Amino acid sequence: MSPARRRLAVRALRERLGMSERRACRLAGQHRSTQRHQPTVAHDDAALRAALRQISRDRPRWGYRRAHQLLLGDGWVLNIKRTRRVWREEGLRVPRRRRKRQRLGESTIPADRLRADRPDHVWAIDFQWDQTADGHNLKLLHVVDEFTREALAIECHRRIDSDHTVAVLDRLVIERGTAPGFVRCDNGPELTANALRDWCRFSRAGSAYIDPGSPWQNPYVESFGGRVRDELLAVELFSCLTEARVLIEDWRHDYNHHRPHSALGMLAPAVFAAGLRGPSPTPTATAAGEGGEQRRRLPISTGAPQPAIFPTGQQQSPAEEITTTLLHTNRHVTYRGVTATSTQLSQQVDR
Numbered sequence: 001m002s003p004a005r006r007r008l009a010v011r012a013l014r015e016r017l018g019m020s021e022r023r024a025c026r027l028a029g030q031h032r033s034t035q036r037h038q039p040t041v042a043h044d045d046a047a048l049r050a051a052l053r054q055i056s057r058d059r060p061r062w063g064y065r066r067a068h069q070l071l072l073g074d075g076w077v078l079n080i081k082r083t084r085r086v087w088r089e090e091g092l093r094v095p096r097r098r099r100k101r102q103r104l105g106e107s108t109i110p111a112d113r114l115r116a117d118r119p120d121h122v123w124a125i126d127f128q129w130d131q132t133a134d135g136h137n138l139k140l141l142h143v144v145d146e147f148t149r150e151a152l153a154i155e156c157h158r159r160i161d162s163d164h165t166v167a168v169l170d171r172l173v174i175e176r177g178t179a180p181g182f183v184r185c186d187n188g189p190e191l192t193a194n195a196l197r198d199w200c201r202f203s204r205a206g207s208a209y210i211d212p213g214s215p216w217q218n219p220y221v222e223s224f225g226g227r228v229r230d231e232l233l234a235v236e237l238f239s240c241l242t243e244a245r246v247l248i249e250d251w252r253h254d255y256n257h258h259r260p261h262s263a264l265g266m267l268a269p270a271v272f273a274a275g276l277r278g279p280s281p282t283p284t285a286t287a288a289g290e291g292g293e294q295r296r297r298l299p300i301s302t303g304a305p306q307p308a309i310f311p312t313g314q315q316q317s318p319a320e321e322i323t324t325t326l327l328h329t330n331r332h333v334t335y336r337g338v339t340a341t342s343t344q345l346s347q348q349v350d351r
Contacts, residue, residue: 067083120178151256
């Protein structure tokens with residue numbers, strides 16, 4: 001406690017409790033000569049206080065040390081102890097730095113009410129961090145279809161900003177031929193930037209931002225991130241960025257096509273999605289009928305696995321599918337400009 005504060009304590013003991021000066025000084029630990037000393041105020045005290053207040057207003061993050069150095073540069077003659085005393089008497093301490101207010105995204109639908117009911121209805125986005133063996137960071141961008149549970153993308157780079165995120169979404173739209181109905185994500189700076197907002201507006205996709213500090217409102221991509229951490233990131237040690245990209249992409253392909261998913265009846269996500277889409281678009285064969293030509297769709301397979309149509313081990317070849325259809329119609333057909341019977345057409349397709 002400073003002598004000035006002890007002087008005030010002695011004065012309070014004498015006024016409130018009626019103690020003598022000797023006893024009050026003994027209790028307060030103040031020497032009697034110090035108690036009776038009358039401090040002299042410097043003639044430039046008021047100007048010094050005004051100068052320090054002005055410095056504090058102009059530079060609110062400065063302390064008394066920098067303020068003292070600035071006063072010396074302005075021609076003041078004083079030591080740092082006087083500057084510190086006046087600075088504290090004026091209450092000019094540096095305020096605590098306030099946490100910067102987080103920017104929140106604007107949702108077109110509340111995230112806690114949004115449920116995916118078809119493929120490409122809701123894409124969930126999230127980021128995950130890891131590092132290579134040399135200690136440099138790896139940033140992973142996850143994009144998951146909430147209905148089919150497919151991992152549409154796992155982008156791996158040293159840094160990923162909002163423009164990079166939009167580029168990944170554009171690539172996925174081109175690959176899948178459609179934009180999502182909604183995008184669910186958190187309030188990270190990459191996802192609340194104007195770039196993603198503009199992309200949602202131009203793609204006519206809604207946005208569903210979860211509440212701050214509520215990862216359970218984005219459960220599918222959070223659960224997917226847990227699987228990535230447990231099955232890949234916690235097991236592999238990446239020596240460089242290239243190795244990380246290759247291993248992560250291999251794991252994503254295995255996850256989509258071979259890893260059974262408990263929420264999909266132990267089907268792989270890609271197998272489940274293929275069953276929902278059904279058979280792929282097929283070429284058109286022309287059948288000659290009475291009264292003119294009639295168009296008939298032939299179920300020609302493209303070679304992609306379709307477990308929802310044919311059981312395992314019983315998948316038909318293109319020739320077998322065409323032959324089966326022709327046996328039911330019992331007609332000559334024109335396929336790719338050639339008129340042939342069912343047997344001839346089957347042999348042509350097999351070649």
